[in-house]
Amino acid sequence: MAALLAAVQRPARYLGQEINSICRDPRQAEVHLALAFPDLYEVGMSHLGLKILYALANDLPGVYVERVFAPAADLEQILRKEKIPLFSLESRTALNRFDLVGFTLQYELSYTAILLMLDCGAIPLHSSQREDNDPFILGGGPLAYNPEPLAPFFDLLVIGDAEEALPELLELYRAWKKRGRRGRRHFLREAALLPGIYVPSLYRDHYDKSGKFAGISALTGEAALPVRKRVVTDLEKAVYPRCFIVPYMEIVHDRAVLELFRGCSQGCRFCQAGYIYRPVRERPVEKLREQAGQMIAGTGFSELSLASLSSSDYSAINKLVSALEEDFAGEQVELSLPSLRADTHAVRLACRLQKGKAAGVTIAPEAGTQRLRDAINKKITEDDVLEAAAVALQEYGSHVKLYFMLGLPTETLADLEGMAELVRKISMIGRGGKGRKKGPSPINVSVSTFVPKVHTPFQWEPQLAVAEIRSRLDFLRRELRKSKGVSFSSHDTGMSLLEAVLARGDRRLAAVVERAYQLGSRLDAWHDRFSLSRWEEALSRANLSARDYAGYAPAHNDPLPWDHLSTGIDKEFLIREHRRAMEGTITPACRNGICAGCGLENCSHSEHGRAQ
Amino acid sequence: MYRYRINFTKEGEFACLSHLELQRTFIRALRRAGVPMAYSQGFNPQPRISFAAPLAVGIESNNEYLEVDLSASLKSDELKRALNCQLPPALAVQKVQPADPLAPALAAQVEAALYLVNFSSYALEFAAAVQSLAGATVLEVERPGKDRQKKVNIRPFIYNLCLQNVSGEGKLFMFLATGNRGGARPSEIIDLLPRQTGPVKVRRLSVFIPGPEGYITPEGEALPLFWERSY
Numbered sequence: 001m002a003a004l005l006a007a008v009q010r011p012a013r014y015l016g017q018e019i020n021s022i023c024r025d026p027r028q029a030e031v032h033l034a035l036a037f038p039d040l041y042e043v044g045m046s047h048l049g050l051k052i053l054y055a056l057a058n059d060l061p062g063v064y065v066e067r068v069f070a071p072a073a074d075l076e077q078i079l080r081k082e083k084i085p086l087f088s089l090e091s092r093t094a095l096n097r098f099d100l101v102g103f104t105l106q107y108e109l110s111y112t113a114i115l116l117m118l119d120c121g122a123i124p125l126h127s128s129q130r131e132d133n134d135p136f137i138l139g140g141g142p143l144a145y146n147p148e149p150l151a152p153f154f155d156l157l158v159i160g161d162a163e164e165a166l167p168e169l170l171e172l173y174r175a176w177k178k179r180g181r182r183g184r185r186h187f188l189r190e191a192a193l194l195p196g197i198y199v200p201s202l203y204r205d206h207y208d209k210s211g212k213f214a215g216i217s218a219l220t221g222e223a224a225l226p227v228r229k230r231v232v233t234d235l236e237k238a239v240y241p242r243c244f245i246v247p248y249m250e251i252v253h254d255r256a257v258l259e260l261f262r263g264c265s266q267g268c269r270f271c272q273a274g275y276i277y278r279p280v281r282e283r284p285v286e287k288l289r290e291q292a293g294q295m296i297a298g299t300g301f302s303e304l305s306l307a308s309l310s311s312s313d314y315s316a317i318n319k320l321v322s323a324l325e326e327d328f329a330g331e332q333v334e335l336s337l338p339s340l341r342a343d344t345h346a347v348r349l350a351c352r353l354q355k356g357k358a359a360g361v362t363i364a365p366e367a368g369t370q371r372l373r374d375a376i377n378k379k380i381t382e383d384d385v386l387e388a389a390a391v392a393l394q395e396y397g398s399h400v401k402l403y404f405m406l407g408l409p410t411e412t413l414a415d416l417e418g419m420a421e422l423v424r425k426i427s428m429i430g431r432g433g434k435g436r437k438k439g440p441s442p443i444n445v446s447v448s449t450f451v452p453k454v455h456t457p458f459q460w461e462p463q464l465a466v467a468e469i470r471s472r473l474d475f476l477r478r479e480l481r482k483s484k485g486v487s488f489s490s491h492d493t494g495m496s497l498l499e500a501v502l503a504r505g506d507r508r509l510a511a512v513v514e515r516a517y518q519l520g521s522r523l524d525a526w527h528d529r530f531s532l533s534r535w536e537e538a539l540s541r542a543n544l545s546a547r548d549y550a551g552y553a554p555a556h557n558d559p560l561p562w563d564h565l566s567t568g569i570d571k572e573f574l575i576r577e578h579r580r581a582m583e584g585t586i587t588p589a590c591r592n593g594i595c596a597g598c599g600l601e602n603c604s605h606s607e608h609g610r611a612q
Numbered sequence: 613m614y615r616y617r618i619n620f621t622k623e624g625e626f627a628c629l630s631h632l633e634l635q636r637t638f639i640r641a642l643r644r645a646g647v648p649m650a651y652s653q654g655f656n657p658q659p660r661i662s663f664a665a666p667l668a669v670g671i672e673s674n675n676e677y678l679e680v681d682l683s684a685s686l687k688s689d690e691l692k693r694a695l696n697c698q699l700p701p702a703l704a705v706q707k708v709q710p711a712d713p714l715a716p717a718l719a720a721q722v723e724a725a726l727y728l729v730n731f732s733s734y735a736l737e738f739a740a741a742v743q744s745l746a747g748a749t750v751l752e753v754e755r756p757g758k759d760r761q762k763k764v765n766i767r768p769f770i771y772n773l774c775l776q777n778v779s780g781e782g783k784l785f786m787f788l789a790t791g792n793r794g795g796a797r798p799s800e801i802i803d804l805l806p807r808q809t810g811p812v813k814v815r816r817l818s819v820f821i822p823g824p825e826g827y828i829t830p831e832g833e834a835l836p837l838f839w840e841r842s843y
Contacts, residue, residue: 002625003811006670011628017700019644246640248633300640300698332651332659355655 001092004084008074012249013041016089019246020298022058022065026091029064030177031170033057034088034098034135038113039523041069045245046253048307049104049141053162055241060167062174066090068101070113070523071120079120086120095121099173100136102166103154105143108502109495109525111150115517118153125514127155127201132182136173140166144198145229145276146454146562149502149509151200155184156191158198159565160229160276161262163238165196192222196230198565199223205507205561213506215559226566233602235262235281240291243298255303255336256295258288260320264309265590266341268366269377269581270408272453273309275574276567279603280313280591285320292324296333303334311337312346313591321349338362342380342388351396360399360444361392367408368419374584375410377577382422389426399442400426406472406490407450407464409581416472420479427483443486447476449496453503454562455569457577462551463500469493494532498524500550501539506561509549512538570599613650614685615713617830618695619706622673626702631666634703638678641698647691650681664718664830665725665790665819668797673816677718677830679711707831724771724820724827725790726835727798731782732810738782741805742775753800769796787835790819 005011017023026032035053037044044050050067057065066088071079079086085094095101095117103114115125118137124130127137139147140158147157158165169191176187185201192199202223206214218225232238244256261282264274283291292304304324308314324335335353340346342363350361365385367373373380392398404419427443449469452461464472473490480488502509515538523529539546554560556575563571573596580587590596590603622634629637639659642649651657664677688708695705711718731738745751751767769789776783789795798814820827820835828834 002627005625005628011669012630012633015625015628017625019640019698019700248629248637250632250636297646298644300643302643332649332657 004075004078007078009072010249012247013069013072014075014089015248016092018248020243021067021090021245022054023090024064026064026066026093030062031060031064031174032093032097032099033063033065033170034068034093034095034101035065036068036095036101036103036114036117037070038103038110038117039070039525040072041247042249042251043525044069045247045251047104047106048257048259049106049162051241051244051257052239052259053102053166054245056163056239057166057170059239060170063170066093066098068095068117068121070117073522073529076116076120076522085122086117096123096135098135099177100138100170102138102140104141105139105147105150106141107525108143108499109530111502111513111524112517112521113523114150114153115514116522119517126152128152130155130184132184136184136187138169142272142276143503145272145565145567146504147198147200148205148507148561149505149513151507152510153513154200155188156197156199158230159196159227160567161232162230163232165194165230168194169197189220189222192220192224195224195228198227203564207508213559213561216561216564226564228566229276229568231279231568231602232262233281235259235283236287240283242291242294244295244301246299246301253305254301255305256292256299256301257305257307258292258295259283260288260306260308260311260314260317262308264313266310266313266379267377267577267587267589267596269375269457269577270366270405270450270453272456275455275569275598277309278567278569278598278600282315285316285323288320289323289327293327296328296331302332303336304328305336305338307338310339310341312340312343312349317346317349321353342384344387344391347388347391348395351392351398354396354398360401361388362401362403363388363392364403365422366403366405367411368404368415368417368422371584372408372411372415372418374586375581376405376408377581377586379586379589382425385422386425386429390429393426393429393442399444401444401446402426404445404447405450406447406476407469409450409458409461410584411450411472413475416476417479420476420482423480423486424483427485443483445480445486445488446490447473447488448491449493451496451499451503454560455567455574457574457581459504459560459574460554460556460578462553463497465547465551466493466497469496492527492530495524495530497546497550498532498535501535501546502549504552504561505549508542508544511542512544515541568600573598613713614682615711616680616682616686616688616691617709617711617718618678618680618691619708619830620676620678620699621702621704621706622667622671622676623702623704624672626700627670627672630669631663634667635661635663637699637703638680641695642680644698645691645694647680647686647694648682648684650683662717662719665722667816668799671727671798671814671816675706675816675818675829677819679718681713685710718821718830720792721821722791722819723789723793723822725788725795726817726820727786727788728815728817729782729784729786729798729802730813730815731784731808732812733808734777734780734782735806738806739775742773742784745770745801745804746773751804753803766796766800769794770801773801 068088136155138156139154140162144157188199191197202220203216205216208214263277263280265280337350366378392400452458516535519534521534587596588594649659660681662679692705692708750765752763754761772787774785818829
């Protein structure tokens, strides 16, 4: 191992032995689970879900959970050359010696890294090739709501919150192992009976003569249609790690994190998280305060992030921030608010917490005109954005980062001009601000490309063709150059295309993912490793085209490859929201007793709504 | 303000931690230990901690030193115990001593370091190679510069080399200049020797500061005696 650590870049990625990591003898474990994040250590270790499940499952009797991350190119080469299987960080157990390996599905560009890890871990890539002594491969996370492009590689997927589903599954596994660990298919059929567990091999996909998706059917009685997501209703009682593992190397989000609430009720129509994580469930202030104290004392982190999908929507945000400021007075703990709505109060709070540091605030108008913001249901006005930016620039001399999305449904040239105009107005505030010295540009414009996501009202919308995206980006770049002090960055169009292909893909894409992996694709989210041409080759060998998937615009009554997986939201509601988008009508956030009627059960807002 | 000098080891696999990673590890260990750290002034207050001499990645060490400023005084033994509870055994604190906060930092005083290189075999041509290094007047190595590689003569930074045959294994002691006024890296010298087939392990035995009668360790100990039999 010492020789291996000496031979790679950034060896702390593979060292393990961090403070708060859990080391036990794996031979004593009745159920040995690997939590796998299909990216490098510094990315995977920044992910909150992994930390929650690590704490949760390690607390279950007889269960031992370890972490494993994707190998970088240099380690991959050594593993292959020396015929060493990919190993876990804690006990350095080969991946194929685990009982189960659970992957989190966070972004489409991590798919090939799953195959990389299975391959390097000496586990057969296909569920159908695995035998009784191979681990079960499970998946979960937001992209499990359409795992079809990965269907043949996974034995099981957890749909929705894993806090309750995972312990049930592990308990079932323990019983199966005790009975002699024989008959994988039998175990899978039993597991399929658990709510929220999807076993892809128990379903078959169908296409019509023209190659159009025609639906999915269950092959056995155990396979539910649809599989409904699991929801942790009481977040107050849900497990949260007392302490995070403290990494030796610098990771992407190198800080303590509190999860203020799960879900978001704003209902921005492009945002998948806003639909799949419903309903909103808050943690109470006192609980968060207790968690914050334990976390800082147990990790030594000097930053605490108050995370959620829209942190300023937390109902007691002021009370929480004051309480935490009081708790950490004199302790050099910086609080940060990562996801803000554009309102002056939230921006003032965020700027105050930064205490004059150059981190700056991020405002996400998403679209350049009120018409388009209404269409996507982003309920902020130009005045909101301008006032929020003025607070950051003038009152705090802070930097402002603006997020926009290009190619949203119904976008026209006027919307792009509006975007440039809004940026110009903000850049004028900056220069008008008193006491601002000339220096680095205070405004950073970041533009991503619209990717239609499943289970949103825009799942029926196509992504623009790449040439059109490029020409719109060029137009924006030219327009923004007219404003001084504005820097512009945009998401790679090739990556956005691939995201769109995989996000709404069907099972036929599995052969493409596998082929792309064989052609050398791994860690596609890294610019230095990404190659669209490999993917194009893989698609063409399967007689499929990227455009057919990315530009797919199904009718509302067409069957969709992810229809058999349910977020609990009525498809009728999504259709209604899609129509309202086309009309440019907003739908209010489902809080304060207002219910948009999404059909979700066990939602306090819907009960409220029904009572009215 | 109270300054403490902390003497610790860097053993085994933990040799792979970079200087930056080691700094972060100690800062967080001190914070977890609940030690009252002093912070720098300004917008971005930083803990006042300084390491005597950065150690290259891959090198183990018997004796590393750092100095940290605290806002309250603590018993040295308490600080040692509290830190060892928060550190992996490979980064064990061996000794904590109060230091003068007005004296120059140890980092500014360190001028040399003693390394021990273990070669898995001892060969006669190896001894000849060490001797010829010691006899050379100029030894040029390439170092990455801002734009391109630059040539540096490291001979003046090699104070002494001593090769021993210990039951068939080669042990090379290297006393090298290090610190602000330039130095040689162990890997630069190893690269000038015949290529090894087996593993080469490098360990820093201690850093040295100038004393009244030659170099001494921060603890005040002189160089070991074997030095008299060197090249």
